[in-house]
Amino acid sequence: KAGVTQTPRYLIKTRGQQVTLSCSPISGHRSVSWYQQTPGQGLQFLFEYFSETQRNKGNFPGRFSGRQFSNSRSEMNVSTLELGDSALYLCASSTQTGNTEAFFGQGTRLTVV
Amino acid sequence: GESVGLHLPTLSVQEGDNSIINCAYSNSASDYFIWYKQESGKGPQFIIDIRSNMDKRQGQRVTVLLNKTVKHLSLQIAATQPGDSAVYFCAENTDTGFQKLVFGTGTRLLVSP
Numbered sequence: 001k002a003g004v005t006q007t008p009r010y011l012i013k014t015r016g017q018q019v020t021l022s023c024s025p026i027s028g029h030r031s032v033s034w035y036q037q038t039p040g041q042g043l044q045f046l047f048e049y050f051s052e053t054q055r056n057k058g059n060f061p062g063r064f065s066g067r068q069f070s071n072s073r074s075e076m077n078v079s080t081l082e083l084g085d086s087a088l089y090l091c092a093s094s095t096q097t098g099n100t101e102a103f104f105g106q107g108t109r110l111t112v113v
Numbered sequence: 114g115e116s117v118g119l120h121l122p123t124l125s126v127q128e129g130d131n132s133i134i135n136c137a138y139s140n141s142a143s144d145y146f147i148w149y150k151q152e153s154g155k156g157p158q159f160i161i162d163i164r165s166n167m168d169k170r171q172g173q174r175v176t177v178l179l180n181k182t183v184k185h186l187s188l189q190i191a192a193t194q195p196g197d198s199a200v201y202f203c204a205e206n207t208d209t210g211f212q213k214l215v216f217g218t219g220t221r222l223l224v225s226p
Contacts (some may be wrong), residue, residue: 035214055209092212101159102214104149104156
């Protein structure tokens with residue numbers, strides 16, 4: 001069974017631009033969560049999607065948004081990029097929401113210049 | 114991999130030793146916990162989980178201990194190997210109805226041959 005797939009692996013964007021990252025969960029998994037990882041803040045929860053609905057959101061500005069499609073694939077979008085948005089963006093998939101095993105992808109390394 | 118860089122605690126062991134990595138979690142209401150291993154350039158890899166109705170759970174070469182009284186988790190790795198070198202994170206699910214993991218700062222494990 002294929003793992004969690006994130007694309008692209010690396011991205012360089014300019015301040016003010018927007019970016020869309022993609023996550024394909026493990027087959028059969030319906031929950032997708034997104035996390036931001038930086039050296040200063042560690043791993044921080046962005047949001048979770050389950051059955052195409054955002055279930056929970058972390059403490060990030062409205063420039064960070066996402067969606068989930070009927071096949072459980074998810075995208076996250078960051079608008080008006082800032083230098084501080086440079087990070088590793090990780091998605092995790094689970095069979096369902098709540099207290100279940102969460103498996104991560106390799107991440108997308110976003111650099112904002 | 115990413116981590117809280119400057120203040121990341123490091124555990125150095127010799128190959129063949131047993132390693133114990135500790136973690137203090139934040140929310141006394143959390144009832145599900147996961148340990149992850151993150152190697153450089155990769156996403157977090159699921160190691161083992163434990164629910165709050167258990168004190169101990171064993172996997173292959175790993176054991177997780179949970180002490181709810183003092184909000185403490187530990188990961189024991191038996192017969193540590195150089196391939197175990199990585200950053201280890203504990204994570205708690207703070208909201209039972211959702212998938213929202215709160216991560217610890219991480220511990221870097223260095224295994225010398």
